[in-house]
Amino acid sequence: MKHVITGDHAVAIGAKLCRVEVVPAYPITPQTLIIEHIAEFVNDGEMNAKFMTMESEHSVMSAAAGASAAGARVFTATSSQGLAFMHEMVYATAPLRLPVVMVNVNRSLSSPPGIWVEYNDSMGERDSGWLQVYVEDNQEALDMVIQSYRIAEDKRVLLPIMPCLDGFVLSHTVEPVDVPDESLVDSFLSPYEPDVYLNPEQPAVIGMLMPPQYFMEMRRQTAGAVEAAKEVVVEVNREFAKVFGRDYGGLIDTYRMEDAQIALITIGTVTSTARKVVDDMRNEGKKVGIVKLRFFRPFPAEELRAALSGMGAVGVIDRSISYNGGGPIFSEVRSALYGMTMPVINHLAGIGGRDVTENLIMTMFELTLEAAKGGKVKEVIWHETRGETL
Amino acid sequence: MKLKDLPDENLFTQGHTACPGCGAAMSIRNTIRIFGKDTAVYVPASCAVVFGTTFPLAAWKVPFFHTAFENTGASIAGMKAAYEVKGKDVTVIGFAGDGGTYDIGLQSMSGAAERNDDVLYICLDNEAYMNTGIQRSGGTPFGAWTTTTPVGKKTQGNRTFKKNLAEIVAAHDIPYFATLSIGHPVDFIRKVEKAKSMKGFRFLHMFTPCIPGWKMDPAKTVEVTKLAVESGMWTLFEIENGEKKITYKPQKMKRVKDYLMMQGRFRHMSEEDIKKLQMWVCHKWNLNYNEKGAPGVCEIEPPEEHHGVTEEHREMHGL
Ligand SMILES: Cc1ncc(C[n+]2csc(CCOP(=O)(O)OP(=O)(O)O)c2C)c(N)n1
Ligand code: SF4
Ligand SMILES: [Mg+2]
Numbered sequence: 001m002k003h004v005i006t007g008d009h010a011v012a013i014g015a016k017l018c019r020v021e022v023v024p025a026y027p028i029t030p031q032t033l034i035i036e037h038i039a040e041f042v043n044d045g046e047m048n049a050k051f052m053t054m055e056s057e058h059s060v061m062s063a064a065a066g067a068s069a070a071g072a073r074v075f076t077a078t079s080s081q082g083l084a085f086m087h088e089m090v091y092a093t094a095p096l097r098l099p100v101v102m103v104n105v106n107r108s109l110s111s112p113p114g115i116w117v118e119y120n121d122s123m124g125e126r127d128s129g130w131l132q133v134y135v136e137d138n139q140e141a142l143d144m145v146i147q148s149y150r151i152a153e154d155k156r157v158l159l160p161i162m163p164c165l166d167g168f169v170l171s172h173t174v175e176p177v178d179v180p181d182e183s184l185v186d187s188f189l190s191p192y193e194p195d196v197y198l199n200p201e202q203p204a205v206i207g208m209l210m211p212p213q214y215f216m217e218m219r220r221q222t223a224g225a226v227e228a229a230k231e232v233v234v235e236v237n238r239e240f241a242k243v244f245g246r247d248y249g250g251l252i253d254t255y256r257m258e259d260a261q262i263a264l265i266t267i268g269t270v271t272s273t274a275r276k277v278v279d280d281m282r283n284e285g286k287k288v289g290i291v292k293l294r295f296f297r298p299f300p301a302e303e304l305r306a307a308l309s310g311m312g313a314v315g316v317i318d319r320s321i322s323y324n325g326g327g328p329i330f331s332e333v334r335s336a337l338y339g340m341t342m343p344v345i346n347h348l349a350g351i352g353g354r355d356v357t358e359n360l361i362m363t364m365f366e367l368t369l370e371a372a373k374g375g376k377v378k379e380v381i382w383h384e385t386r387g388e389t390l
Numbered sequence: 391m392k393l394k395d396l397p398d399e400n401l402f403t404q405g406h407t408a409c410p411g412c413g414a415a416m417s418i419r420n421t422i423r424i425f426g427k428d429t430a431v432y433v434p435a436s437c438a439v440v441f442g443t444t445f446p447l448a449a450w451k452v453p454f455f456h457t458a459f460e461n462t463g464a465s466i467a468g469m470k471a472a473y474e475v476k477g478k479d480v481t482v483i484g485f486a487g488d489g490g491t492y493d494i495g496l497q498s499m500s501g502a503a504e505r506n507d508d509v510l511y512i513c514l515d516n517e518a519y520m521n522t523g524i525q526r527s528g529g530t531p532f533g534a535w536t537t538t539t540p541v542g543k544k545t546q547g548n549r550t551f552k553k554n555l556a557e558i559v560a561a562h563d564i565p566y567f568a569t570l571s572i573g574h575p576v577d578f579i580r581k582v583e584k585a586k587s588m589k590g591f592r593f594l595h596m597f598t599p600c601i602p603g604w605k606m607d608p609a610k611t612v613e614v615t616k617l618a619v620e621s622g623m624w625t626l627f628e629i630e631n632g633e634k635k636i637t638y639k640p641q642k643m644k645r646v647k648d649y650l651m652m653q654g655r656f657r658h659m660s661e662e663d664i665k666k667l668q669m670w671v672c673h674k675w676n677l678n679y680n681e682k683g684a685p686g687v688c689e690i691e692p693p694e695e696h697h698g699v700t701e702e703h704r705e706m707h708g709l
Binding site for chain 1 (some may be wrong): 427428429430432439440443444445446448450451452453454455456457458460461463464465466467468469470471472473474475476480497498500501504505
């Protein structure tokens with residue numbers, strides 16, 4: 001059934017549909033609506049979960065880890081400062097193979113303080129072992145909460161996962177969302193049944209001190225699980241499409257790439273705007289296309305190489321900065337495309353919540369086309385930034 | 391339960407790597423024996439993680455969990471939440487150090503206490519950060535040497551008095567708070583059993599000597615805890631429904647100096663500093679037992695102000 005709801009509301013409904021059992025929570029804009037909706041579901045008796053009002057995000061992730069280790073399906077949500085505050089616990093969770101799902105509503109990280117979208121918060125957790133997926137609209141937000149449990153709890157993976165959505169652009173904006181039937185979700189997602197957990201009948205020790213003789217093996221196993229997640233993501237997407245009729249493409253999605261000469265790599269909500277721009281430019285005979293980066297971890301290096309082979313140039317949109325000259329997605333893409341000869345241009349835009357308009361995306365395409373023709377184009381471009389010239 | 395009726399089965403087994411005489415290891419072993427199998431344990435970063443679970447060996451025969459340092463309250467709350475939704479009757483115990491409780495973990499403990507989460511929080515108080523090599527914590531007593539309160543030419547040892555954790559914890563109006571010592575086993579067993587029989591947030595504050603940290607003879611763990619109580623440095627009491635009850639009162643107050651001289655961490659203390667500490671103890675004694683302390687020990691009137699007031703405090707606050 002279609003509901004016109006915010007992204008945060010869609011996420012909360014997703015958590016309810018997944019029958020999550022423990023929800024430790026702490027407020028932060030623009031995530032707060034999620035936990036408020038869940039609190040209402042619980043207090044109205046619509047959701048049979050233990051809702052825990054924690055006293056900090058560090059404690060949220062500590063309780064989440066404890067509950068997950070004790071065998072429960074756990075959900076929580078955070079943003080920005082909250083994610084930074086729980087950083088230690090984010091790292092603690094993944095190698096213990098605790099399949100927690102935590103939605104991160106992307107928001108800039110102080111300083112300077114701001115509450116609008118930027119990806120510096122989640123991208124800072126790149127190396128934690130968490131999987132990360134970025135969504136384009138409220139429907140995908142809901143759907144990816146459901147898919148996330150299937151991916152995270154898969155025995156080949158057993159890792160926590162962070163579905164990420166753009167602060168305000170999705171979190172506080174209403175869109176029509178098809179809310180699936182509970183029975184359909186039940187048929188897609190079975191209850192969480194861990195093989196190993198804190199069970200007094202079969203005592204396990206989880207979180208031991210790991211001396212150097214064993215440490216690397218544990219890291220290798222976590223790395224292996226992140227790699228294994230690639231095929232699981234694709235499988236789950238395929239099966240989800242069969243059951244729910246919505247196909248998101250897997251690790252990446254493409255738009256009008258069949259005969260494209262250049263491509264723009266997008267992430268999150270700018271993708272929707274870029275789709276419209278591609279249609280307009282195609283009408284003018286310009287052969288442009290989009291590769292939508294969905295998963296940042298595992299990073300789809302081979303998939304990108306395949307999708308981008310033969311391009312005259314590639315543009316990469318980054319909505320955050322790594323202070324190393326470009327954005328984090330740019331660094332990863334360039335490394336993935338190593339050995340391929342096309343120019344790769346980094347388009348920094350929309351950082352801190354500034355609008356990324358059709359015109360701006362058109363400019364990005366034009367500059368990328370220019371680079372493909374061998375024109376002189378800066379490698380890293382700060383778009384629409386005072387004091388900066390193209 | 392009588393001492394002789396304590397179950398033989400060790401759920402925290404021999405073979406752990408704590409120093410001989412470690413008060414924390416003794417407290418853990420005896421607590422978990424009383425609780426039995428249907429228990430799950432969280433231990434934050436501390437000596438107890440290292441001596442109980444260094445891969446591939448573990449001394450625990452009940453489920454054990456560890457992730458970080460400052461999160462005991464939240465971790466045990468999360469574990470308990472899972473058992474509750476799953477309908478499993480498992481007691482969850484956190485064993486945190488003084489650093490993990492008085493200082494960095496205070497917020498997390500407070501959250502669990504204030505929500506009255508149905509867990510048992512145990513503070514193993516060895517009065518310093520031992521696992522990192524003996525640094526001062528909020529639980530370190532006045533005068534004590536630690537590596538961050540060294541005995542220097544200008545300043546000797548810790549200049550502040552032990553934080554009053556009991557009142558902080560009790561202020562959360564929790565069902566049960568008690569102080570324990572391994573040197574008083576009858577009192578110890580009774581309090582652990584009582585905590586076991588109750589629901590809600592329970593807090594057991596255990597006094598646990600540390601051999602290298604206190605620079606003491608490993609054979610003297612029990613003796614030191616006894617002398618701590620006899621001198622008034624540690625008091626055995628419980629707080630139930632807001633009411634404080636002394637559970638053991640020494641017959642005659644011993645001098646704090648007798649206690650201090652058993653431990654290298656205090657041996658540098660000047661007569662003046664010992665007197666200061668003695669005054670602090672006398673004041674505490676007065677509050678706890680409603681009597682002035684032994685004649686000849688507390689003949690110096692304790693200060694009128696709260697028990698932590700010293701010359702240093704006066705200077706600091708410009709009094
Ligand atoms: C966030 C964080 N800060 C510092 C440390 C380093 N650390 C590990 S154990 C420890 C000392 C623990 O002291 P206490 O809680 O008193 O336990 P003890 O070892 O004395 O039993 C410290 C400082 C850490 N693990 N995590
Ligand atoms: S250093 Fe102290 S607390 Fe740590 S194991 Fe040894 S005696 Fe126990
Ligand atoms: Mg300590």
